[in-house]
Amino acid sequence: MKTVTVTELRYKFRVVGALLRDGNEVVLTKRGKPIARIASVLNPTVQKFMKPDFMAQLKEILGDRIFSAKEIAEMRTT
Numbered sequence: 765m766k767t768v769t770v771t772e773l774r775y776k777f778r779v780v781g782a783l784l785r786d787g788n789e790v791v792l793t794k795r796g797k798p799i800a801r802i803a804s805v806l807n808p809t810v811q812k813f814m815k816p817d818f819m820a821q822l823k824e825i826l827g828d829r830i831f832s833a834k835e836i837a838e839m840r841t842t
Contacts, residue, residue: 767791767798 768780768790783790784804792800831839 765789765791767793770794770799 766783766788768783770792773780773792780790780802784802787804789804790802791798792802
């Protein structure tokens with residue numbers, strides 16, 4: 765885990781951003797004392813909370829089938 769000061773975060777954000785994009789956690793310190801822990805959203809432990817791909821699920825269920833207006837009306841009545 766990398767330690768970064770508030771000043772480094774302010775003036776060298778590109779470096780800190782690169783660390784986060786690589787999946788690292790960063791501890792933010794002020795006057796030598798830790799004040800925050802910054803974790804990447806791209807971290808695999810966080811990715812499990814992403815929204816499911818509904819279009820892929822729909823395609824898996826229905827396939828490439830396109831229903832006509834008549835077929836949809838019949839499905840709604842049953």
